[in-house]
Amino acid sequence: xxxxxxxxxxxxxxxxxxxxxxxxxxxxxxxxxxxxxxxxxxxxxxxxxxxxxxxxxxxxxxxxxxxxxxxxxxxxxxxxxxxxxxxxxxxxxxxxxxxxxxxxxxxxxxxxxxxxxxxxxxxxxxxxxxxxxxxxxxxxxxxxxxxxxxxxxxxxxxxxxxxxxxxxxxxxxxxxxxxxxxxxxxxxxxxxx
Numbered sequence: 001x002x003x004x005x006x007x008x009x010x011x012x013x014x015x016x017x018x019x020x021x022x023x024x025x026x027x028x029x030x031x032x033x034x035x036x037x038x039x040x041x042x043x044x045x046x047x048x049x050x051x052x053x054x055x056x057x058x059x060x061x062x063x064x065x066x067x068x069x070x071x072x073x074x075x076x077x078x079x080x081x082x083x084x085x086x087x088x089x090x091x092x093x094x095x096x097x098x099x100x101x102x103x104x105x106x107x108x109x110x111x112x113x114x115x116x117x118x119x120x121x122x123x124x125x126x127x128x129x130x131x132x133x134x135x136x137x138x139x140x141x142x143x144x145x146x147x148x149x150x151x152x153x154x155x156x157x158x159x160x161x162x163x164x165x166x167x168x169x170x171x172x173x174x175x176x177x178x179x180x181x182x183x184x185x186x187x188x189x190x191x192x193x
Contacts, residue, residue, distance in 0.1 A: 032174045035115050036189050042076050042099060042111040049107035051090060060159060066090045066103070067164035067181065075175060075190040080110045083191075089166075091181055100179060100188055116187040120180050125163045 002133040046052070057065055066088040077083040080101060087109065090101040098117055102109045136141065162182035169176045 006066075026056070032176070032189060034173055036174065039077075039113050039115055039189065041080065042094075042113070044094060044111075046101075046108045046111075049109070051092070051101060051103065051108055051167060053092070054106070061161050063161065064088065065161040067166060068089075068181070069102075069166055076193050077110075077112050077190050082110055082192070088181055089164075091179070091184070091186055094180070098186065100186060112188055112190075114186040115189055118185050118187075120183055120185050124180065125165065128165050129163065137144040 069087050069089050071082065071084050071087065073084060085104065088103040090103060091114075092099050092101055098114050099111045100114060101111055165178075165180040165181075167178040167180075169178075173192055175192060177188040177190065179186045179188065
């Protein structure tokens, strides 16, 4: 009788483990070779390396709205090699596709396609980006400027820059880069040099 009870208890416990595993998130394994081979290089260029929408962005925002990315390694995408350095990353749409422009000193160095686009989860930036604690005088100055801007500066008020965050992951023979920009996140894939 004791053996049957023990057997039933073990059966119930194993039954719970089988169905409990459905709630455990699984790691998504991407076939990076396939994704990389399906991506195509840009079949267009910017005249003199100038982004035509850059001036609009600089008049809309107080300063550069693009995230600064520092690369310590050479990034390779097909025939494009991006040497180590500092780049402003700019998402742009062209012919229904989203591309990330790598800019250096205001000029477009290269245009890289994304392989996936998602929405940034709510509260992501609050968790990842630290917020600066303002002193009493800084708070008063900020509130005063906001009041003046709302009362008298409605026509010339500029919008705050979009929040941005970059993740860079090592995936064997590839570098997987995720650019969080405003409300979207863009996935880029580079081959190791």
